[in-house]
Amino acid sequence: MLESTKSIPAKDFVLSVEGLTVSFDGFKAVNDLSLYVEEQEIRVIIGPNGAGKTTVLDLICGRTKATEGSIKFKGKELTKLNEHQIVHAGVGRKFQNPSIYEDLTVFENLELSYPRGRNVWGALFFRRDAEVVAKVEEIADMIFLGDKLDMSADLLSHGQKQWLEIGMLLIQDPELLMLDEPVAGMSVSERKQTAELLQRITKDRSVLVIEHDMQFVADIADRVTVLHQGKVLSEGSMDRVQSDPKVIEVYLGH
Amino acid sequence: MNKVAAFIGKNQYSHMIILALLLLVVLPLSLDIFRLNLVGKYLTYAFVALGLVLCWGYGGILSLGQGVFFGLGGYCMAMFLKLEASSPENTAIQSTPGIPDFMDWNQLTALPWFWEPFHSFTFTVFAVILVPAIFAFIIAVAMFKRRVGGVYFAIITQAVAAIMTILIIGQQGYTGGVNGITDLRTLHGWDIRTDDAKYILYYVNALLLFLCLFVAAFVIKSKLGRLLVAMREREDRVRFSGYDVSAFKIFIFCLAAAISAIGGAMFTLQVGFMSPSFVGIVPSIEMVIFCALGGRLSILGAVYGTLLVNYAKTSFSETFPELWLFAMGALFIGVVMAFPNGLAGIYQRYMEPWLLKLSKKDESPSAPAVGASEKAPESSDEPMTSEERKHA
Numbered sequence: 001m002l003e004s005t006k007s008i009p010a011k012d013f014v015l016s017v018e019g020l021t022v023s024f025d026g027f028k029a030v031n032d033l034s035l036y037v038e039e040q041e042i043r044v045i046i047g048p049n050g051a052g053k054t055t056v057l058d059l060i061c062g063r064t065k066a067t068e069g070s071i072k073f074k075g076k077e078l079t080k081l082n083e084h085q086i087v088h089a090g091v092g093r094k095f096q097n098p099s100i101y102e103d104l105t106v107f108e109n110l111e112l113s114y115p116r117g118r119n120v121w122g123a124l125f126f127r128r129d130a131e132v133v134a135k136v137e138e139i140a141d142m143i144f145l146g147d148k149l150d151m152s153a154d155l156l157s158h159g160q161k162q163w164l165e166i167g168m169l170l171i172q173d174p175e176l177l178m179l180d181e182p183v184a185g186m187s188v189s190e191r192k193q194t195a196e197l198l199q200r201i202t203k204d205r206s207v208l209v210i211e212h213d214m215q216f217v218a219d220i221a222d223r224v225t226v227l228h229q230g231k232v233l234s235e236g237s238m239d240r241v242q243s244d245p246k247v248i249e250v251y252l253g254h
Numbered sequence: 255m256n257k258v259a260a261f262i263g264k265n266q267y268s269h270m271i272i273l274a275l276l277l278l279v280v281l282p283l284s285l286d287i288f289r290l291n292l293v294g295k296y297l298t299y300a301f302v303a304l305g306l307v308l309c310w311g312y313g314g315i316l317s318l319g320q321g322v323f324f325g326l327g328g329y330c331m332a333m334f335l336k337l338e339a340s341s342p343e344n345t346a347i348q349s350t351p352g353i354p355d356f357m358d359w360n361q362l363t364a365l366p367w368f369w370e371p372f373h374s375f376t377f378t379v380f381a382v383i384l385v386p387a388i389f390a391f392i393i394a395v396a397m398f399k400r401r402v403g404g405v406y407f408a409i410i411t412q413a414v415a416a417i418m419t420i421l422i423i424g425q426q427g428y429t430g431g432v433n434g435i436t437d438l439r440t441l442h443g444w445d446i447r448t449d450d451a452k453y454i455l456y457y458v459n460a461l462l463l464f465l466c467l468f469v470a471a472f473v474i475k476s477k478l479g480r481l482l483v484a485m486r487e488r489e490d491r492v493r494f495s496g497y498d499v500s501a502f503k504i505f506i507f508c509l510a511a512a513i514s515a516i517g518g519a520m521f522t523l524q525v526g527f528m529s530p531s532f533v534g535i536v537p538s539i540e541m542v543i544f545c546a547l548g549g550r551l552s553i554l555g556a557v558y559g560t561l562l563v564n565y566a567k568t569s570f571s572e573t574f575p576e577l578w579l580f581a582m583g584a585l586f587i588g589v590v591m592a593f594p595n596g597l598a599g600i601y602q603r604y605m606e607p608w609l610l611k612l613s614k615k616d617e618s619p620s621a622p623a624v625g626a627s628e629k630a631p632e633s634s635d636e637p638m639t640s641e642e643r644k645h646a
Contacts, residue, residue, distance in 0.1 A: 083493040099491045101483070103487060113495045119501065120502060228611060
């Protein structure tokens, strides 16, 4: 965690969000928001309910279209792209509730996420070769599901489903990983395992996390951004943010 | 042969052989040509039911307008046959000889431009598949690119079926109107009305059905098949795994349309006419019932479902013509409520474990593992090794 106290170089932003605004029938869920994420940074977004945290992730991954502003990922404008094109650009998204394919096995869940044969013909003639099997097994071991590959995914526990979804993102090997409350509903031991997992998988990528669990945030965050009413309220290291009077007033103090 | 089995799945393979024996040997030997021709007609509906297994069962796209594609395929074939039957010699008594009789009755004096290419059999064969596929493509692009799905899509397909019927009936001079295109006689001079021709067409139809079954089995077993299952439940997740969901929906809808169209063309050949009564809402919904009853996740179930419902329809409606529709409605509701996976679901749940047990018991003396027979149905749940997985 020591190398995480980086200064902010002007260049190395993987993701730069500028002047981002989205308005739903006049209500601005995200209002003139700017956010910069560096390479290999773990950024955690916190904020009270309705602050627009999930909307920010939706905007970045293309699920919601921005009203104004720009989202640049490695210099590429994302606001004009479709969801799958954003994924191809290297952005992976995990949903708040585990979103996995319950009718399929753990293996098949991971296999479908393997980044090959993504168009119609590619999928039709996709072959399950040694490379795919090896990669799926490697990821499954990483997410503690190595012995459950042939199990139907709906039989997994809640925490295991969360891991599986993280695994499905890992196999895509995204450069920016976005996680929406990855430890929600997990037991204490599962939380610990997840924190370790995140430390390991964030080695060569940037991560954007939404989380409520402050202990967990303190464990993983390089920097923290506090959102309030669609705007950035405060930004910086966990210590700085926690001692910011504005933050204490709207959020932490409660 | 093992390659074929690996291609479509071992279990499916043995079931296919049983169906092949039934359709290619047992039925032709036990039925007279009138009944066999009837079975052939039912089997043309099985193409549509098979298409529905792909797009509804796997893709989750309920189409209530598959009759449109069946009809388009059938009409393409009928146009070719009609032109051949309307040679100047055959139509010498008409005021304009050489055009189909219904055009003459409707005061048309020349063949409409879109009928011209149907003089060519090669063009017709391509048109049978491509016209419905392109039409399906247009509908699918318009709907799926805008993310219209579920009930809305079903209603739109139903509207398309209604529009198509009205169009065909209304444009009598070009389409033969409500009577359809009738009095079809020969294919390249070969009389399709003789018993011999009916036998041959029955076999051609059955073989084409098997071809489509193989294609469907291949699609289901491919990664695309698993993607369809995934999309059915979690469309968003599939999108965020980097797939263009609409492209997959468009593909499976067009494939279902093309398969239905082959059935339509074979219908025209075997029955000798094509009419708007096979295009509209009612036949389209009937096809959904065949598929649901057979099991919407089973390609072979679709074939059996179609045969059984039609057999029941024929025998039942001969004795109680006015009760049949109610019986069919009740059957549909009953199946959907009690057995959502249809006959195939019942078979898989009750018959298959029993059959598996039976076959395992026969082998057990030679099998190395004693007691394997008791846990036979579960044995497939054991973890596979990497090597096995590659061939699964």
